[in-house]
């Protein structure tokens with residue numbers, strides 16, 4: 080299988096890709112550098128509100144990520160919120176573009192007394208060989224990737240064909256009332272954080288050509304757990 084090229088890091092590519100807007104269909108949008116700036120501003124709040132995040136999402140993180148095994152890559156790991164839900168038998172590798180959040184992720188590994196490595200890297204351009212992880216996990220990330228399809232295809236490239244890609248995402252609710260609120264907030268939320276409140280996670284995953292094995296939604300359809308296998312039908316196409 081062809082090796083992936085050596086990549087620039089997010090830092091060495093300040094403009095990042097100009098890609099999708101709030102609905103992933105426009106050429107105007109946040110760049111990787113914009114995302115780094117936004118999360119530098121949020122890092123302190125993310126640290127302070129970590130307990131609240133675990134209260135609302137811990138059940139879903141555990142349910143989705145306790146099944147990860149072997150060498151595990153957490154793409155856009157942020158502050159390392161998933162690490163505590165991974166089995167002790169796994170080898171953790173985390174990547175994110177935000178250095179302040181990666182500092183928190185390193186502290187989380189220390190607090191859990193877990194080995195593992197975290198590194199600054201662009202999810203859209205992973206610096207790993209093809210098929211180098213048994214499980215690739217990612218949570219609440221496709222909403223923020225400037226190029227969602229590129230990032231998902233990278234997850235598939237680095238995942239072994241017999242491995243799994245486990246995603247936990249948020250998106251448009253299937254409750255009309257909640258969806259209306261999300262639509263009302265979508266543009267300002269995107270401008271502040273680069274996060275698409277009204278994305279359709281399953282549609283994005285399908286657009287990337289990943290092969291979906293299982294899907295489950297919760298919280299009025301706002302949260303979606305998606306299990307994909309590492310071997311998409313159009314894998315050769317994807318690797319081009």
Ligand SMILES: C[S@@+](CC[C@H](N)C(=O)[O-])C[C@H]1O[C@@H](n2cnc3c(N)ncnc32)[C@H](O)[C@@H]1O
Pocket residue numbers: 111114115118154155156157158159160161174175176177180200201202203217218219220223224225
């Ligand atoms: C909403 S946070 C989720 C963080 C973490 N996965 C969690 O569940 O708490 C979105 C994360 O995506 C990261 N991110 C956005 N675009 C990225 C990219 N192109 N490459 C790597 N990380 C990225 C941000 O830095 C941020 O940590």
